[in-house]
Each structure stands twice: as structure tokens, then as C-alpha cells.
Amino acid sequence: MTDDERFSLLVSVMGANSVLPVRDPRIPPGVGMSAGYTPGVPRLGVPALRSTDGSLGITNPGYRPTDKGATALPASIVVGASFNPVLARESGALLGREARIRGFNMVLGGGINLQRDPRNGRNFEYYSEDPLLSAVLGAEAVNGTQGEAVISTLKHYSLNCNETNRHWLDAIIDPAAHRESDLLAFQIAIERSQPGSIMTAYNKVNGEYASGNSLLLNDILKGAWGYKGWAMSDWGATVSWDFALSGLDQESGAQIDDILWKAEPFTGPLREAYANGKLPRERLSDMVRRILASSYTIGIDRWGPAPKVDMAKHNDLALEVARQGIVVLKNDGLLPLPADTNAKIAVIGGHAQEGVPTGTGSSAVVPEGGYAAVVKIGGPGPMGIGRNLFLLPTSPFAELKKLLPNARIYFDPGQSPAEAALLALRSDVVIVFGIRVEGEGFDLPDLSLPWGQDAVISAVAAANSKTIVVLETGNPVRMPWHDKVRAVVQAWYPGQAGGQAIAETLTGSLNPSGRLPLTFPAGLAQTPRPRLSGLGTPWGTPTTIRYNEGAEVGYRWFAKERAKPLYAFGHGLSYTHFVHENLAVRGGETVTATFTVTNSGAREGADVPQLYLIDAAGDKRMRLIGFDRVVLKPGESKRVTLSADPRLLARFDEKVGRWRIVAGRYRVALGMSAEDLRLHAEVALATRVFGT
Numbered sequence: 001m002t003d004d005e006r007f008s009l010l011v012s013v014m015g016a017n018s019v020l021p022v023r024d025p026r027i028p029p030g031v032g033m034s035a036g037y038t039p040g041v042p043r044l045g046v047p048a049l050r051s052t053d054g055s056l057g058i059t060n061p062g063y064r065p066t067d068k069g070a071t072a073l074p075a076s077i078v079v080g081a082s083f084n085p086v087l088a089r090e091s092g093a094l095l096g097r098e099a100r101i102r103g104f105n106m107v108l109g110g111g112i113n114l115q116r117d118p119r120n121g122r123n124f125e126y127y128s129e130d131p132l133l134s135a136v137l138g139a140e141a142v143n144g145t146q147g148e149a150v151i152s153t154l155k156h157y158s159l160n161c162n163e164t165n166r167h168w169l170d171a172i173i174d175p176a177a178h179r180e181s182d183l184l185a186f187q188i189a190i191e192r193s194q195p196g197s198i199m200t201a202y203n204k205v206n207g208e209y210a211s212g213n214s215l216l217l218n219d220i221l222k223g224a225w226g227y228k229g230w231a232m233s234d235w236g237a238t239v240s241w242d243f244a245l246s247g248l249d250q251e252s253g254a255q256i257d258d259i260l261w262k263a264e265p266f267t268g269p270l271r272e273a274y275a276n277g278k279l280p281r282e283r284l285s286d287m288v289r290r291i292l293a294s295s296y297t298i299g300i301d302r303w304g305p306a307p308k309v310d311m312a313k314h315n316d317l318a319l320e321v322a323r324q325g326i327v328v329l330k331n332d333g334l335l336p337l338p339a340d341t342n343a344k345i346a347v348i349g350g351h352a353q354e355g356v357p358t359g360t361g362s363s364a365v366v367p368e369g370g371y372a373a374v375v376k377i378g379g380p381g382p383m384g385i386g387r388n389l390f391l392l393p394t395s396p397f398a399e400l401k402k403l404l405p406n407a408r409i410y411f412d413p414g415q416s417p418a419e420a421a422l423l424a425l426r427s428d429v430v431i432v433f434g435i436r437v438e439g440e441g442f443d444l445p446d447l448s449l450p451w452g453q454d455a456v457i458s459a460v461a462a463a464n465s466k467t468i469v470v471l472e473t474g475n476p477v478r479m480p481w482h483d484k485v486r487a488v489v490q491a492w493y494p495g496q497a498g499g500q501a502i503a504e505t506l507t508g509s510l511n512p513s514g515r516l517p518l519t520f521p522a523g524l525a526q527t528p529r530p531r532l533s534g535l536g537t538p539w540g541t542p543t544t545i546r547y548n549e550g551a552e553v554g555y556r557w558f559a560k561e562r563a564k565p566l567y568a569f570g571h572g573l574s575y576t577h578f579v580h581e582n583l584a585v586r587g588g589e590t591v592t593a594t595f596t597v598t599n600s601g602a603r604e605g606a607d608v609p610q611l612y613l614i615d616a617a618g619d620k621r622m623r624l625i626g627f628d629r630v631v632l633k634p635g636e637s638k639r640v641t642l643s644a645d646p647r648l649l650a651r652f653d654e655k656v657g658r659w660r661i662v663a664g665r666y667r668v669a670l671g672m673s674a675e676d677l678r679l680h681a682e683v684a685l686a687t688r689v690f691g692t
């Protein structure tokens with residue numbers, strides 16, 4: 001390759017879209033618009049790289065006016081709540097197929113940042129607060145996409161756990177704790193999926209931009225972990241050419257760097273650095289080799305005709321993810337509603353007549369046929385332009401009418417507590433929706449529902465004791481009306497078939513099996529940062545967030561603080577009952593537990609038994625070390641065996657760069673959630689220093 005050809009691989013440019021309407025001249029005519037374009041080297045058969053977002057479907061923020069729309073999957077947090085790696089893999093494969101028919105050979109998916117903060121506007125795009133669950137699901141999503149010969153990413157490396165001033169945010173964390181939490185999620189996910197590329201985060205980590213953080217990129221990702229793919233920046237996250245010396249291999253969305261940093265560092269400045277010897281030739285070769293290695297390993301050069309896409313089957317998958325990820329948080333027996341009921345049912349709020357909400361930002365997917373409605377919301381910064389209430393065309397109200405043919409179902413928009421209460425008063429049952437628009441570029445100011453919805457919920461609960469709340473949010477919410485309602489269902493952003501899944505859950509035509517992938521705190525006072533530094537400051541204000549909880553994220557924090565959350569990680573109700581028995585554990589290199597799960601109820605259902613470390617040689621720390629999703633018929637039992645990744649039992653010794661299990665007794669608990677722990681056992685482990 002000539003040097004010009006080498007350098008051409010190191011930059012991607014963004015296609016023209018509603019935010020950047022001018023087509024970059026570096027994108028040849030005839031090339032479809034998308035998140036990123038990098039020219040190939042035709043004379044050598046090196047394919048161009050054409051990347052598209054994202055985790056929840058193939059996005060189109062104005063890139064392709066004639067695109068008919070893509071499958072709008074439920075948010076990643078819904079896959080998280082399913083605890084089902086198979087769904088993650090099938091979703092990844094769907095992304096690969098829908099990318100290929102558009103000619104895109106890279107999907108910018110695999111968001112596995114930990115949901116450290118319930119205000120993080122992008123938590124809907126991530127799987128969980130837990131590193132193991134995030135890693136297992138993120139890896140399967142990558143495997144699904146790459147199985148279609150489409151490159152996938154894991155993102156955003158690392159500690160991109162808040163959106164507040166993200167380009168000027170310094171995320172501070174103890175390095176060893178970082179290895180035991182967010183970095184462990186990446187480490188396990190990379191081992192299980194070999195993603196073609198790792199996308200670096202916007203923020204700094206301990207003072208160094210993630211995209212130019214030599215400790216993260218050279219020492220850990222490429223050194224300790226031996227990663228062979230390439231590190232690409234996020235769009236507008238390459239601040240300087242010397243990020244190449246710190247391990248960054250490719251600048252993404254170069255035009256945004258120009259806007260933010262007044263330069264495209266990997267074009268002019270990097271070439272100058274090379275000309276004056278500051279960029280060594282072998283580093284340039286390494287950058288190129290990594291991109292080529294992933295391209296050829298995954299096979300984007302060996303494409304035949306794109307496999308046909310069955311959009312009806314893809315819709316079925318979107319439905320199945322929603323079915324398995326909806327979580328019944330509270331139910332005093334009012335649910336499920338009998339299918340033959342002739343009751344008068346009020347359906348209130350949440351635009352439930354129209355559709356279901358989804359998250360905003362780069363992951364927003366335009367469904368086939370377009371949205372049911374788009375309500376402008378706006379806000380500061382570049383992401384404010386796309387901050388809208390997007391309603392996917394799947395109506396919970398319409399779906400309920402299908403499943404309850406004898407019921408008399410009325411809709412009220414929930415625009416005023418008094419008006420909603422009037423309908424509630426003359427109904428037998430009330431289903432009231434609470435929604436909140438969350439998205440990239442914004443952290444939530446608190447955990448409240450907006451638009452006065454809490455007052456509407458309280459008013460209808462006061463008017464009718466048989467009130468069911470359905471939440472469609474990307475994060476936990478506070479529930480001031482909690483004790484006045486009979487049932488609470490967390491439906492998240494349930495995707496293009498979410499209305500049907502919600503109706504099926506409420507009427508019992510499906511047995512809910514979702515479990516919380518993140519803790520629902522009773523309030524921000526219970527969280528490590530009741531006040532979030534930088535929140536509400538003008539976009540562009542340098543901000544520092546200290547993640548002093550370290551590796552004790554979510555349920556781990558609640559265990560350490562001995563605090564009782566509103567709803568625990570792993571919690572979720574079923575319409576049947578399960579029993580866990582005969583827990584046996586054995587030691588050795590790790591802890592292996594075997595136990596029996598039985599469906600002791602009257603209908604088929606899925607249980608998600610969770611195995612936790614609760615005491616490591618006297619150190620009372622909690623770690624999810626295993627889980628399974630087990631489908632059982634009434635009376636059926638299954639013996640389950642789970643083996644812990646030993647790093648979850650260990651501490652990371654920063655001084656020697658190794659994992660250390662100290663000798664002693666390791667106590668584990670098997671539970672239905674992080675606080676509902678029913679069986680305990682312990683086993684002795686010997687001291688062991690291992691891994692990197």
C-alpha cells in the first residue's frame with residue numbers, strides 16, 4: 001500500500017443528514033449515506049468501510065430519504081431484562097442482515113457501558129448495571145452481527161456512564177475498581193466475541209480522553225488483553241493527532257472533530273507528524289493492519305449477494321424481545337386481566353392509543369412506514385435537534401381491544417388529572433401509562449415522570465382502586481403513587497411490537513419473565529451521587545464525575561450500603577411460581593454451583609435463577625457470578641449448573657496487573673433477585689494469582 005492509501009483508511013466521514021446536510025466530497029457519488037464512510041483500496045481489493053448505527057436497529061437520521069424503514073427493536077435494556085443471550089445474538093444477526101441489504105458492512109452496536117447512574121440518558125441503549133450480564137449479552141449481539149459477515153463494535157470504551165457535558169467530562173475512578181467493573185465487561189465481551197472494532201468514549205478517564213488514553217488502549221486493550229482489532233473513536237472524539245500514539249487507530253466522523261476541535265486530527269496533522277518522524281512507520285502499519293485484519297477475518301471482502309431479509313420474521317423477533325423483557329414489578333393479583341372479561345377498562349395516557357415511545361439520539365430507528373407520530377421536544381447541544389417523542393406504530397390500546405373482545409375499553413389522553421379521574425371513576429379497571437423521553441446527550445434531572453403524569457396516576461388511583469401502571473421509560477422512576485396502585489409493569493422502550501407485548505402481558509396470554517437488569521432506587525438519596533456534578537450546566541462546561549462507588553455498581557452498592565431499593569436487580573414477577581432446591585457447590589479454580597429449579601405453579605413460565613457471591617474470604621462483597629433463563633412447564637424441574645468466571649471472585653491487583661483470589665471461604669447465594677436470596681452455600685478456595 002502507498003502511504004496515501006494507508007492514511008485513507010484511518011478516517012471515516014459522516015454522510016449528509018438532517019444535522020450535517022452538506023455531503024462530504026470524500027464520499028463518492030452513488031455511495032449511500034450513513035454514519036461513516038472510509039474509502040477502501042480498490043486496486044488491492046480492500047473494501048470501503050460503510051458503517052451504520054446502531055444497537056436497536058439500522059438508523060436513518062435523514063441519511064436516506066427513500067429508505068422504507070428498518071426493524072425498530074426494543075431497547076437494549078429490554079434484552080438486558082430478558083437475561084436471554086439467544087435474543088441478543090438473534091438481534092445482532094438481524095442488525096447484520098438489515099445492514100447488508102443496504103450495503104453497510106459495519107454496525108456500530110454493542111453498547112455495554114454499565115448503567116451506573118439512573119439518570120443517564122443512554123441507559124436504554126445499554127444492557128445492565130452488571131458487568132457479567134452486560135458482557136454476555138453484548139458479546140452475543142456482536143457474534144450475531146459478525147455471523148452475517150458484518151463488522152460489529154463494542155462501545156463506548158470506557159466509563160461513558162453519563163451524558164452530562166460528555167465531550168468535556170472527566171470520569172474519575174479507582175483503576176483497580178475500573179478493571180473489576182466497566183473494563184471487566186469489555187474484557188469478557190471481547191473474549192467471547194472478538195469484535196472487529198472497539199469504539200472509544202467521548203469522556204476522559206482519570207484525566208486522559210478515552211480516545212487518547214494509552215493506559216486503556218495500549219496497556220490494557222491491546223497489551224494485557226491482546227486485542228487484534230482496531231480502536232475507532234466515537235464521532236467527534238478525536239481531539240489530537242497524537243491519540244494515534246496512545247492507541248487510537250481511526251478517527252470517526254471527522255467533520256464533527258472539525259466542529260468541536262477545529263481540526264480533523266487524523267488527516268493533515270497526522271500526516272505532518274508522520275512526515276516529521278513523530279508518527280513511527282511501524283505504528284502507521286499497525287493502525288492499518290488492525291483495520292485490515294478485522295475486515296478480512298470477518299469477511300467483508302467476500303460478500304456474495306445480500307441474503308434476503310424477512311421483515312415479518314424480524315418483527316416476530318422484536319415482539320419476542322419485548323415479551324421476554326417486560327418486567328412485572330408489582331401485582332397483588334389484579335393481573336392478568338381475564339381474557340373473557342366484560343369489564344369497563346380505562347386506558348389512560350402515554351399516547352397509548354398511538355404507539356410506544358423509544359429513546360432518542362444516534363440509536364433512534366425509523367420503523368417501516370415511519371413513526372406513528374413525532375412530537376418535537378428539543379434541548380441544548382447537538383443532540384437537542386433530534387430530541388423528540390418518537391412514537392412507534394404499535395398501540396397498546398388497540399392491542400388490548402383485540403385480546404379483550406368482550407371488554408368495553410375507553411381511552412383518555414391523561415392530559416389532566418381531573419379529566420382522567422372522571423373516566424377512572426366510571427371504569428372497573430384502570431390501566432394508566434407513564435412515559436418519559438430519554439436519549440443521547442442528556443442526563444435526567446431526577447427520577448420523576450415528566451408532564452404531570454405522577455399527578456394523573458395519583459388522581460386515577462384515588463378514583464379507582466383497581467389501577468395498573470404501565471411504565472415506558474429507559475430508566476428507573478420514582479413512584480409516589482406506588483402504594484395506591486395494584487400493579488406496576490415496566491415495559492421500557494418496547495420496540496415496534498411493544499404494544500402487543502404489553503397487551504399480552506396484561507391479559508396473561510403471555511407469562512411475564514422479565515427481570516430488572518438494573519436496580520430501581522427508592523430515590524436518588526440511595527445512589528452514590530445524589531447530586532450529579534455538572535448536571536444543568538451549559539453544554540461545553542468542563543465537568544468531573546467521581547465514580548467513588550468503584551466496582552460497587554447498582555445492587556453491589558445497595559449490598560455494601562445495606563440499603564433497600566424500591567425494586568432490586570433481578571426482580572420480576574411471574575404468573576406462576578418457582579422453587580429452587582438442592583444447591584450444591586464445589587471449589588477448585590472457581591466456584592461451580594448446581595441446583596434444581598421447579599415450576600410449582602399452574603402454568604408454563606420462565607425463571608431466571610441468579611447466583612451471587614456474597615462473601616469472599618470474609619470480604620462481604622456482592623457479585624452476580626451466574627444466571628440462566630429456564631423455561632418450565634407446570635411441575636417440571638431442571639437441574640442447572642453455573643460456573644463463575646474466576647475474575648468475579650477475585651480482586652484486581654493494580655500493582656502486578658493480575659487477578660488475585662485470596663484463600664478462604666467463599667459464600668454464595670441463589671436467588672430470585674439481588675435481595676431475595678433463598679439458598680446459601682460456601683466453599684473453600686485457595687490463593688490464586690492469574691490472568692491480566
Ligand code: GLC
Binds near residue numbers: 035
Ligand atoms: C454517536 C454515539 C455512538 C454512535 C456514533 C455514530 O454520537 O455516541 O454510539 O455509534 O455517534 O452515530
